[in-house]
Amino acid sequence: MREYLEKNYLNEETTIKSWLFTVDHKRIGLMYLFAIMFFFAVGGFLALMMRLELLTPAGGDILDKNTYNVFYTLHGAIMIFMFIIPSVPAAMGNIIMPIMLGTKDVAFPRLNLASWYVYVVGSSIGIFSIISGGVDTGWTFYTPYSSSTDTAVISMTFAVLVLGFSSIFTGINFIVTIHKMRAPGITWFSMPLFVWSLYATALIQILATPVIAVTMLLLIMERTFQVGIFDPAMGGDPVLFQHFFWFYSHPAVYIMILPGMGIISELISTFSKKKIFGYTYIAASTMAIALFGFLVWGHHMFTSQSEFAALIFSIITYLTALPSGVKIFNWLATLYKAKISYEAPMLYAINFLLLFAIGGLTGIFLGTLSVDIMLHDTYFVVAHFHYVMMGGTVIAFLGGLHYWWPKIWGRMYSEKWARISAILIFFGFNLTFIPQFIMGSLGMPRRYWQYDGLVNTDIFHFYHQLSTLGSWFIAVSFIIMLVYLVHSIKYGKVAGSNPWGALTLEWQTPSPAPAHNFLEEPKITHGPYDYDKVEVERTID
Amino acid sequence: MSKETTPYFQHHFVDPEQQYESSKLGMWAFLVTEVLTFAGFFCAYAIYRMWNPEMFINAHKALDVTMGATNTVVLITSSLTMALAIRYVQVNKPKVALVHLILTFLFACTFLVIKYFEYEHKFHCGHLPGALYNPHVYPDCIPIEGNNPHVFFSIYFMMTGLHGIHVIAGMVLILWLIFRTHKGHFTSAYYTPVEMVGLFWHLVDLIWIYLFPLLYLIG
Numbered sequence: 001m002r003e004y005l006e007k008n009y010l011n012e013e014t015t016i017k018s019w020l021f022t023v024d025h026k027r028i029g030l031m032y033l034f035a036i037m038f039f040f041a042v043g044g045f046l047a048l049m050m051r052l053e054l055l056t057p058a059g060g061d062i063l064d065k066n067t068y069n070v071f072y073t074l075h076g077a078i079m080i081f082m083f084i085i086p087s088v089p090a091a092m093g094n095i096i097m098p099i100m101l102g103t104k105d106v107a108f109p110r111l112n113l114a115s116w117y118v119y120v121v122g123s124s125i126g127i128f129s130i131i132s133g134g135v136d137t138g139w140t141f142y143t144p145y146s147s148s149t150d151t152a153v154i155s156m157t158f159a160v161l162v163l164g165f166s167s168i169f170t171g172i173n174f175i176v177t178i179h180k181m182r183a184p185g186i187t188w189f190s191m192p193l194f195v196w197s198l199y200a201t202a203l204i205q206i207l208a209t210p211v212i213a214v215t216m217l218l219l220i221m222e223r224t225f226q227v228g229i230f231d232p233a234m235g236g237d238p239v240l241f242q243h244f245f246w247f248y249s250h251p252a253v254y255i256m257i258l259p260g261m262g263i264i265s266e267l268i269s270t271f272s273k274k275k276i277f278g279y280t281y282i283a284a285s286t287m288a289i290a291l292f293g294f295l296v297w298g299h300h301m302f303t304s305q306s307e308f309a310a311l312i313f314s315i316i317t318y319l320t321a322l323p324s325g326v327k328i329f330n331w332l333a334t335l336y337k338a339k340i341s342y343e344a345p346m347l348y349a350i351n352f353l354l355l356f357a358i359g360g361l362t363g364i365f366l367g368t369l370s371v372d373i374m375l376h377d378t379y380f381v382v383a384h385f386h387y388v389m390m391g392g393t394v395i396a397f398l399g400g401l402h403y404w405w406p407k408i409w410g411r412m413y414s415e416k417w418a419r420i421s422a423i424l425i426f427f428g429f430n431l432t433f434i435p436q437f438i439m440g441s442l443g444m445p446r447r448y449w450q451y452d453g454l455v456n457t458d459i460f461h462f463y464h465q466l467s468t469l470g471s472w473f474i475a476v477s478f479i480i481m482l483v484y485l486v487h488s489i490k491y492g493k494v495a496g497s498n499p500w501g502a503l504t505l506e507w508q509t510p511s512p513a514p515a516h517n518f519l520e521e522p523k524i525t526h527g528p529y530d531y532d533k534v535e536v537e538r539t540i541d
Numbered sequence: 542m543s544k545e546t547t548p549y550f551q552h553h554f555v556d557p558e559q560q561y562e563s564s565k566l567g568m569w570a571f572l573v574t575e576v577l578t579f580a581g582f583f584c585a586y587a588i589y590r591m592w593n594p595e596m597f598i599n600a601h602k603a604l605d606v607t608m609g610a611t612n613t614v615v616l617i618t619s620s621l622t623m624a625l626a627i628r629y630v631q632v633n634k635p636k637v638a639l640v641h642l643i644l645t646f647l648f649a650c651t652f653l654v655i656k657y658f659e660y661e662h663k664f665h666c667g668h669l670p671g672a673l674y675n676p677h678v679y680p681d682c683i684p685i686e687g688n689n690p691h692v693f694f695s696i697y698f699m700m701t702g703l704h705g706i707h708v709i710a711g712m713v714l715i716l717w718l719i720f721r722t723h724k725g726h727f728t729s730a731y732y733t734p735v736e737m738v739g740l741f742w743h744l745v746d747l748i749w750i751y752l753f754p755l756l757y758l759i760g
Binding site for chain 1: 674
């Protein structure tokens with residue numbers, strides 16, 4: 001059954017107005033996808049420029065020192081608040097999750113559209129702050145520097161506040177959809193694991209995001225009226241800012257990684273054609289990570305709290321490794337003795353397993369108090385963070401993008417180029433960030449514009465060169481990806497309803513899906529991973 | 542909520558019951574975010590009161606307990622009229638419900654008027670947040686001793702100010718309900734918006750019930 005649904009959600013109406021006022025979750029998800037990819041490109045460009053600047057130990061090759069500060073701040077703020085946080089939930093989740101649950105739409109379609117507009121407004125304010133000089137505080141906006149620097153802190157923090165609302169809207173929508181809108185026959189424990197991960201994410205979104213909103217509001221107040229909450233000169237407490245900030249921003253790390261883990265569960269089961277090992281444990285570990293996520297914010301502040309508090313936070317941080325480990329081992333057990341087909345989405349899943357394992361394990365180093373004394377504020381932290389966020393979330397996002405691409409557009413991309421680009425990213429990523437681990441452990445501080453005259457400058461120079469070289473490999477593979485993906489929208493082979501032979505519900509409807517997701521009411525005849533009971537034919541060769 | 546369809550039934554739900562249940566869960570989830578928003582301020586309040594206990598006690602004397610208490614009564618009563626309005630829609634008495642919605646709106650206005658006079662007095666005395674703090678030596682203004690009294694007024698103005706913004710938002714929503722009730726949109730078969738705004742209004746009331754003792758009654 002290899003056909004292309006002639007009248008589908010993409011072409012049922014084609015006016016610009018029909019897109020701007022759509023309440024279809026698939027169209028909204030697609031609009032999110034375009035928006036976040038734009039910001040991913042902007043953030044990536046900033047990263048490339050910084051890496052070029054670090055090619056030589058001297059400062060001022062292509063960026064002056066203030067520009068460099070602005071670039072790393074914007075790279076962080078854009079990538080986190082405008083790309084990663086909405087990437088998997090608001091883009092991929094929006095498109096796929098309601099179909100997975102066999103429903104026509106999310107619970108509140110207009111709120112869903114509103115969330116996209118709020119996102120666009122928030123991002124526009126962010127762009128305004130870039131145009132009006134940018135911000136040089138780092139993406140964490142620590143006081144008292146952020147309450148005294150004369151850069152555009154107010155507009156950037158206001159942008160973060162507004163983006164938070166968009167995130168909350170998505171969270172509320174997903175929670176209600178998952179609770180109330182599941183098709184008859186889909187129980188909590190027969191939902192796809194991707195939906196579980198979106199559920200845990202949505203809980204964090206509504207529980208943590210309001211706190212960043214208050215924090216940003218207080219920071220704006222501090223700058224406008226010197227209210228004396230965060231500014232020590234006015235009787236305030238800068239450490240309170242750190243507590244508030246990390247009370248959101250640590251759980252936010254799980255807003256970023258959990259949906260990625262959900263994608264990996266789908267990919268691994270589909271491409272090894274095996275029932276996922278330990279479904280209940282993966283679902284439970286998802287919820288456990290969400291819970292632990294709220295209890296470890298203090299490990300970002302080991303130096304600004306009592307030793308006893310640091311000790312407690314260090315112990316709980318160790319505990320978070322357990323549910324992550326549960327996931328990794330369940331995935332490996334699923335792969336054990338399976339007939340794995342190594343197509344592009346699966347290559348990303350394997351990328352994820354390797355890179356996330358490195359990212360997760362180096363996190364334990366940083367959670368260890370004595371080791372952290374040496375490693376904090378070095379490139380080790382930068383590398384750890386990128387292994388988890390880029391090697392984890394971004395790689396999982398790309399896996400999901402390739403996996404669901406035929407569902408979104410009804411056409412296949414070039415498998416050959418997709419594999420080349422996936423392997424190139426893996427190579428480039430490690431070339432970029434392994435040197436950063438080494439440099440960090442040798443003491444190269446983060447956020448330095450130039451590193452001339454240090455004891456280890458020669459060694460650092462060598463590793464920075466490798467790292468910059470790697471960053472260009474990543475850039476090239478993204479350009480390749482852009483070309484073959486865009487090409488496939490028009491010229492790709494027709495994919496058919498189920499190119500991977502997968503069992504979750506989104507593959508039982510034509511590609512691209514019709515406007516209300518299903519041509520007839522979906523029938524639930526098997527669980528999402530019952531590969532031992534059901535055999536499904538793939539609609540591509 | 543019955544299974545019969547209403548003109549307000551949205552096609553992506555299976556039945557009106559599912560629609561109603563979804564709205565309610567969504568509203569509760571939203572209220573959770575509201576509570577957490579205020580939680581940040583309550584946390585800041587707790588820390589600065591712990592740091593400057595004496596200043597807090599001195600500064601709170603500048604607040605007018607009578608006005609605060611009156612406002613508490615006004616808001617609690619408005620919560621009652623709001624709850625009654627929901628009840629009267631449920632039993633198909635939209636006209637009585639309309640009266641109660643109008644009463645709720647008037648109580649909200651009363652709250653804001655009283656709040657205006659309180660704020661006015663703070664401006665008069667120069668008891669203002671942060672850098673604007675500039676106490677005058679007028680006979681009707683008490684001097685405040687202790688460290689950083691401007692922090693108390695920062696917290697006072699930000700908390701009551703954010704709460705006041707919520708009161709105004711609630712008033713806009715109640716006006717919308719008055720309009721729709723007047724048009725005859727709500728019956729025992731469909732009253733979701735009335736109940737949702739009711740939930741929001743109770744939260745606004747509840748937050749004030751915490752603000753009042755923490756700011757006015759700590760002596």
